[in-house]
Amino acid sequence: MSTTSAGLEFHDVTVAYGRRPVLWNVDLTVPGACLFGIIGPNGAGKSTLLKAALGLVPLAGGEVRILGAPLEQVRGRVGYVPQRESVDWDFPVTVTDVVLMGTYARLGWLRRPGPRERSLAAECLDRVGLADVADRQIGRLSGGQQQRVFLARALAQQADVYFLDEPMAGVDARSQERIFRVLSDLRAEGRLVVIVHHDLRSVAEWFDAVALIDMRLVATGPVAEVLTPENLRRTYAGRLDVLDEIGRAVAEGGRTP
Amino acid sequence: MMEFDSTHLWMHFWAIATAATVSAGCALVGSFLVVRRLSLLGDAISHAVLPGIVLAVLAGGRPGGAGVFLGAVVAALVTVWLTNLLGTHAGLAEDAGAGVAFTTLFAIGVVLVSALASRVDIDPGCVLYGILELVPFDTVPILGLEVPRALLAAATVLVVLVVAAALCWKELVFTAFDPAAARAAGLPVGLVSAGLLVATSLATVASFEAVGAILVVAMLAVPAAAAELLVRRFHRMLLVAVALGVAGSIVGYLAAWHFNTNAAGMIAVVLGIEYLLAALWAPGDGIVARVVSRESLRWRVACEDRLASLWRAEEGDAAALAPRTLLDRLAQARLVFGGRIVPGRAGGLTDIGREEARVIVRSHRLWEAWLGRHVALPLDHLHPPAEWIEHHLGAEVRGRIAADLEGDEGDPHGRDIPPEEFPRRPAEPPAR
Numbered sequence: 171m172s173t174t175s176a177g178l179e180f181h182d183v184t185v186a187y188g189r190r191p192v193l194w195n196v197d198l199t200v201p202g203a204c205l206f207g208i209i210g211p212n213g214a215g216k217s218t219l220l221k222a223a224l225g226l227v228p229l230a231g232g233e234v235r236i237l238g239a240p241l242e243q244v245r246g247r248v249g250y251v252p253q254r255e256s257v258d259w260d261f262p263v264t265v266t267d268v269v270l271m272g273t274y275a276r277l278g279w280l281r282r283p284g285p286r287e288r289s290l291a292a293e294c295l296d297r298v299g300l301a302d303v304a305d306r307q308i309g310r311l312s313g314g315q316q317q318r319v320f321l322a323r324a325l326a327q328q329a330d331v332y333f334l335d336e337p338m339a340g341v342d343a344r345s346q347e348r349i350f351r352v353l354s355d356l357r358a359e360g361r362l363v364v365i366v367h368h369d370l371r372s373v374a375e376w377f378d379a380v381a382l383i384d385m386r387l388v389a390t391g392p393v394a395e396v397l398t399p400e401n402l403r404r405t406y407a408g409r410l411d412v413l414d415e416i417g418r419a420v421a422e423g424g425r426t427p
Numbered sequence: 428m429m430e431f432d433s434t435h436l437w438m439h440f441w442a443i444a445t446a447a448t449v450s451a452g453c454a455l456v457g458s459f460l461v462v463r464r465l466s467l468l469g470d471a472i473s474h475a476v477l478p479g480i481v482l483a484v485l486a487g488g489r490p491g492g493a494g495v496f497l498g499a500v501v502a503a504l505v506t507v508w509l510t511n512l513l514g515t516h517a518g519l520a521e522d523a524g525a526g527v528a529f530t531t532l533f534a535i536g537v538v539l540v541s542a543l544a545s546r547v548d549i550d551p552g553c554v555l556y557g558i559l560e561l562v563p564f565d566t567v568p569i570l571g572l573e574v575p576r577a578l579l580a581a582a583t584v585l586v587v588l589v590v591a592a593a594l595c596w597k598e599l600v601f602t603a604f605d606p607a608a609a610r611a612a613g614l615p616v617g618l619v620s621a622g623l624l625v626a627t628s629l630a631t632v633a634s635f636e637a638v639g640a641i642l643v644v645a646m647l648a649v650p651a652a653a654a655e656l657l658v659r660r661f662h663r664m665l666l667v668a669v670a671l672g673v674a675g676s677i678v679g680y681l682a683a684w685h686f687n688t689n690a691a692g693m694i695a696v697v698l699g700i701e702y703l704l705a706a707l708w709a710p711g712d713g714i715v716a717r718v719v720s721r722e723s724l725r726w727r728v729a730c731e732d733r734l735a736s737l738w739r740a741e742e743g744d745a746a747a748l749a750p751r752t753l754l755d756r757l758a759q760a761r762l763v764f765g766g767r768i769v770p771g772r773a774g775g776l777t778d779i780g781r782e783e784a785r786v787i788v789r790s791h792r793l794w795e796a797w798l799g800r801h802v803a804l805p806l807d808h809l810h811p812p813a814e815w816i817e818h819h820l821g822a823e824v825r826g827r828i829a830a831d832l833e834g835d836e837g838d839p840h841g842r843d844i845p846p847e848e849f850p851r852r853p854a855e856p857p858a859r
Contacts, residue, residue: 224611250611257605261462262661271604274597275612282597307659327612 176238177202177331177362178223183232185215185222190421191230193218194386194413202237203360205353205376207367207393210383211406216366217253219383220333223364224250236331246276249329251320253336259316260309265300266291268308268319272326287326294325297355299348314345321349332356334365338372350376373397385413439684441563441575446676446694448581449634452588453646454654454672456630458665459623461651463603467522468507468624469647471529473631473640475506477536480635485543496580496632503628506532557639559680559690577636584633588626592665595619600661638691645695646672653698653705656712671701728818729758731787734767735817737776738784742842785845791817792838792845793828799839800832809839822847 178200185193193215200206208216221227223234225241236244249272269291270283277283283291295301298318303311308319317337324332332353338346353363354376367373373380374393381390382405389401419426453469460466479502480495488494506528513524566573592599601609602619610616627647634643654668679694686693707714733755750759762768767780776784794813798804804812820828825847837843 221607226607226610245613248611250608252605252607252611256607258462258464261604262655262659262664263600263604264660267600267660268604271597271601271608272612274601274609275614277597279598280594323608333611 176200177204177236178206178364179235179238180219180223181233181235183219183222183234184230185218185227186230186420187227188421189423190417191413192385192417193222193383196232196383196387198381198387198390200362200364200379200381202362203357204362204378205357206362206364207373207377207380208364208383209367209370209373209380209405210388212368214384214405216368216383217335220335220364220366224248224333244331247330249324249327249332251317251324251332251334251337254313254317254320254339259311262307264305264307265295265311265319266304269294269322269326272323275327290328291322291326294322297325297352298322312342312345314341317341318345318349321352325352329361331362332364334363336366336368338367338369346372370397370402438563439680441578442559442690443677443680445562445575445578445581445637446559446680446690447673448578448585449637449643450646450650450672450676450694451669452581452585452630453634453643454650454668455585455588455592455665456623456626457647457649457651458654458661458668459599459603460627460647461655462661462664463623466644466648466652468525469627469631470644471510471525472503472506472624472628473635473643475529475532475536476500476502476628476632476635477640478502478532478539479505479536481536481539481543485539485546492576499632499635500625500628502532503631504625507624507628553636553639555639555641556689557635557637557642557691559637559694562637581633581637584629588630591622591626595622599623638694642691642695645698649695649698649702650675653702656702656705656709671705672698675701724818725754726758729754730762731783731818732814733758733762734776734780734784735787735791737768737774738781738788741776741781786847787817789845789847790820790825792842793825793832794820795838795840796832796844797828806839 176199178198180196180198183193183196183198184191196219208219210216218227222229223236223241234241236248241248266288270287272294273283273287273290277287292301292304295304298321300315300318300322303315308316311319317340321334321337324334334353337349341349350372353365356363357378365377367377374397377393379390379392380396382388382396382401384405388405389396415426457466457469460469476499479498479500482502483495483498486494486498488498506525509528509532510524513527562575562577565576567576567579568574569579598609598614598619601612601614602616606616606620609619630647631643634646638646650672651664651668653671654664658664658667675698676694679697680690682697683690683693705713708716710716733750750756759768759774762780763770763774766777767783768774769777791813794816795809798809798812799806829844829847
């Protein structure tokens with residue numbers, strides 16, 4: 171796997187919903203081949219940062235580069251695991267059907283998944299420990315299993331950079347362990363894994379580096395250097411009222427008091 | 428009822444063929460709408476095409492002609508576009524946006540029809556309810572055959588829809604299931620969604636003459652919703668939806684013929700009945716399946732409780748409870764008939780009955796002991812949960828619990844936990 175020195179770069183990225191900025195001036199460089207955590211309180215803009223990298227929300231300013239290139243040039247090398255609640259799990263498809271979706275973009279128009287894609291899907295399901303539920307309807311899985319189906323779909327994309335949005339939310343301990351193992355294997359294969367994560371306890375055990383986010387980048391770097399009491403206090407201590415107020419003023423086209 | 432001469436039969440054949448074709452196209456598109464939870468979009472579109480039709484007729488289009496068809500499709504697309512506009516720019520929720528857009532357009536259509544009644548030959552009733560029975564009278568010749576214009580339009584649209592669905596199958600399914608991931612993977616999600624809306628417009632407009640603005644919603648939503656209850660994979664759901672739509676059209680038309688009533692209305696009623704039957708008989712989640720599963724559990728619990736009670740009586744702790752409720756009595760009769768309980772007033776357990784009863788009592792006491800060890804519960808709170816869980820423990824888990832309790836003799840109340848298996852004794856003749 172070829173990865174350039176920088177896997178993911180945000181250059182002065184600002185994201186706004188409507189006109190209101192929710193993520194301010196993020197300047198962040200993530201090296202290649204590591205487990206990278208995006209950590210922060212609820213509403214800090216963690217998922218928004220991920221979606222900005224994937225082009226799912228428009229940038230109000232700044233630039234994102236993945237593997238040294240703009241997103242459009244490397245889309246095929248990027249895998250995405252959305253939040254589990256973002257889809258309807260009653261949708262009439264089987265586990266294998268969902269994993270095969272990971273091969274669709276590569277297949278292109280008019281081509282159907284064939285034996286090669288099927289064996290790839292089976293292999294990915296095996297990697298996440300779901301080989302025995304391959305033919306089950308997705309609604310009949312536990313939360314942890316559903317999350318692993320999403321991971322298997324991303325594996326089937328055979329990407330070099332993976333983005334995961336809260337993959338451990340509502341997931342049992344066994345699934346969590348399994349997911350972290352698969353992600354560590356990806357890193358060992360030279361891939362970059364970026365994870366939006368909320369559980370501080372597991373950060374030191376699994377992650378190489380993190381970014382602490384609360385509407386702006388608070389700190390980034392290796393886990394041991396970043397997770398200091400001072401940085402955590404700055405991240406979790408409470409909202410920066412000034413950003414909230416300015417954001418509202420920008421949205422309304424007015425002026426702050 | 429009409430007479431059975433051959434001209435009439437041909438008329439009915441064409442009407443049924445039109446209804447079935449229209450229904451197949453609607454079920455196809457409707458399946459995508461139902462899994463995307465957009466069923467009411469069909470409602471919106473079908474109402475909103477009215478002004479398009481009126482304006483097209485006003486511009487010189489012939490009712491049922493290609494120009495009017497085009498006008499209707501344009502009006503449908505305007506609705507969709509307006510809905511999106513209201514959603515993204517006026518900050519209206521999607522359903523509210525659709526509500527505003529389609530009612531306004533429909534109202535404009537109604538106003539136009541009334542105001543221009545002298546210049547436009549449109550019957551509002553026909554627009555709302557359709558007149559399937561009149562479809563065979565407006566024909567075009569094809570290979571010497573007089574084919575209804577509406578059938579021709581519906582068949583053309585159906586072919587277009589089937590081809591489009593087959594070609595874009597992957598993209599349609601991925602986009603419907605997980606639009607964000609599909610977009611991140613680089614699929615043209617916006618284009619696919621727009622395509623689905625165009626397809627909905629086409630299917631709706633093609634159905635218009637036959638079934639009208641209101642009942643087309645039934646054809647879009649009902650067969651697909653019924654199919655979703657019946658099968659667990661999307662391609663099968665699509666086939667089942669089409670089959671239900673076609674079957675409902677044929678049966679509905681024949682029923683309307685028989686009862687001499689409005690065909691489109693009858694078709695929608697039959698589709699509704701199909702849905703009801705699907706909800707009742709769906710495997711696993713259907714109402715009947717759920718009732719059967721609940722009642723069979725109740726029945727098993729009653730039988731097992733009866734056996735356990737007799738076991739406890741044999742143990743000498745308590746007198747066997749006499750069966751009181753009707754369910755208890757039925758269970759008693761079943762157990763006597765099945766050779767678990769000795770017939771007669773005193774009726775104790777047979778050897779087989781004793782084996783089964785022992786397993787239940789063992790499950791009960793194992794669970795009490797496990798709760799006593801692992802859960803902070805007062806002693807007198809252990810019995811009710813064990814009464815419940817005893818019916819759900821299998822041999823393997825019993826073994827694991829027993830291993831976990833190794834060293835503890837007896838349950839928390841000081842009674843022995845019966846062993847998993849008795850050493851085989853020579854069979855005794857059942858005591859009479």
